[in-house]
Amino acid sequence: MRQIYFYSVLLLCPLMTLAQEVKLKVSPYVNATTSIKEGLIEAGPELSWEKIQSGKTFTLRPSIRLPLTNEAENVLQIDRFTSTWKSVLAAQFTKDNTQESGGISRHSFTGQFEYGHDNFKYYPSANPNAEVSNGADSYAFEVKYAGFFSKGQSGAPQFSPQFRLRYAYNWNAASEVSVINTPNPGGFVTTSDIIVDPPSVQPVFSPAFSLQIYPGKGNFSYSPTIYYDFTGNIGDNGPFGNLNRLRLETWIFFYPSLTDSPNVKIGISPFLSLRTKGQDSFNKAEYGGMITVKFGTSFLQFL
Template identity: 80%
Template sequence: MRQIYFCSLLLLCPLMTLAQEAKFKLAPYVNATTSIKEGLIEAGPEMSWDKVEKGKSFMLRPVIRLPLTNKSENVLQIDRFTSTWKSVLSAQFTRDKTQAVGRISRHSLTGQVEYGYANYKYYPGGNSNVEISNGENSYAFEIKYAGFFSKGESGAKQFSPQFRLRYAYDWKAAAEASVLNAPNPGGFLTITNIVVEAPSARPVFSPAFSLQIYPGKGNFSYAPTIYYDFTGNKGDNGPFGNLNRLRLESWIFFYPAVKDSPNVKIGISPFLSLRTKGADSFNKAEYGGMITLKFGTTFLQFL
C-alpha cells in the first residue's frame, strides 16, 4: 500500500523546473544577459532599440546555451573543446498600440534559430575496446506570438494569448545497456553499463497555444495551455510520419509580490498527455503534475 501511495505522488509531481535570469547594462542599447532554465545556462548580449513615440521596439539576442553538468563533472565548461554547446539567435519585434487613455493593446512577434554540435561515443556489439565517436549537428526554428490586452484601468482583467510554432532536429544518445563481461581470474561475472547503439535524431514539430489570464486583483493568474507534438521517423526530415501526442495543461501561478516584484512567480499544473497516433514507450494516456518557480519573466509570459 505504501509503494502504491509513493508511486502516486511521483506521478502527480514528476517534474520541478527552476528558472532564473539576470541582465547587466553594458551600453545604452546593449545588455549582458544570463539565464538558467531546466539545467541549461544561456549567456550573451541583448541589443534593443525603442521608438517610444511610435510604440515600436526591436530586440536582437545572440547567446550560447550549455549544460550546467555532465555525467562525470559538476562543472560548466566553455571553450573550443566543448562538445555540447548550442548557439541561439533570436529577434523580437513589439508593436504597442496603447494610447494615453483607453485600452491597452500590445503585440510581440519573435523568431529564433538554434544550432548545436555534440559528440557521441558508443561501443557496437558491447565491446568496450571498440569505441566509435560521432559528431552530429542539431538545429531548430521557432516562431512565437504574444499579445497583451486590458481595459487600462485599475482592477481591469488582463489577457495574454500566446502561440508558438517550433521545428527541431536534435540528436540524442542511445540509452545505456548492461553488458556481461568475461569472468575475471576469480571466476566472478561483472556487468558494465555502456552505450552500444549509435545516436539517433527524430524531427519534431510542436505547435502550442496558451491563454494567460489575470483577474485584475489578487496574487494569482491562470493559464490553460495546449501542445500538439508531431514526431517523425529516425533519419527523416519530415515530422509527420510517426507519432502524435496531445498535451493539456492548466496552470495556476502565484505571485508573492504583485506590485513591487511581479517577475517572481510559482506555478502548479496538472497535465494530461494523449497519444493520438503511432506508438511509444508510454501509455496512450499519461497524467501527472508539474511545479515551476520562475524569476525574471514578464508578468504573464509563458511560452
C-alpha cells in the same frame, strides 16, 4: 524554452523546476544577459533599438546555451571543451499601440534559430576498448507570438494570448546497456554499462497555444494551455510520420508580491496527455500534476 514533466498519479510527487534570468545594462543599446532554465545556462548580449514615439522595439539576441551538469558525472560542464553546446540567434519585434489614455494593446513577434554540434561515443562491438565516435549537427526553428490586452484601468482584467511553432532536429545518444566483460585471471565475471547503438534523430514539430488571464485583482493568474506534438520516424526530416500527442494543462500561478517582484511566480497544474497516433512507452492517456517556480519572467510570460 520546454519544462520537464514527471508523470505522477493524482498530483503525487510533482517535479519542481527553477528558472532565473539576469540582465545587466552595458550601453544604451546593449545588455548582457544570463538565464538558467531546466539545467541549461544561456548567456550572450542583447542588442535593442527602440522608437518610443511609434511604439516599436527591435531586439537581437545572439547567445550560447550550455548544460550546467554532465548527466553521467553530475559536475559543472560550462568550459570551452564541452561537446553539448548550442548557439542561439533570436530576433524580436514589438509593437506597442498604447496611447496616453484608453486601452493597452501590445503585439510581440519572435523568431529563433538554434544550432549545435555533438560528438557521440559508442561501442558497436560491445568492447569498451573499441570506441567509435561520430559528430552530428542538431538545429531548431521557433516562431512565437505574444499579445497583451487590457482596458488600462485600475483593476481591469489583463489578457495575453500566446502562440508558438517549433521544429527541432536534435540528435540523441542511445541508452546504455549492460555487457559481460571477459573473466579476469581470478575467474570473476563483471559487467559494464556502455552505449552499443549509434545516436539517432527524430524530428519534432510542436505547436502550442496559451491564454494568460489575470483578473485585475488578487495574487493569482490563470493559464489554460494546449500542446500538440508531432514526432517523425528515426532519420527522417519530416515530423509527421510516427507519433502524435495532445497535452492539456490548466495552470494557476501565485505571485508572492505584485508590487516589489511581480516576476516571481509559483505555478501548479494538472495535465492530461493523449496519444492520438503511433506508439510510445507511455499509456495512451497519461495524467498527473506539475509544479514550477519561475524567476525573472515578465508578468504573464509563459511560452
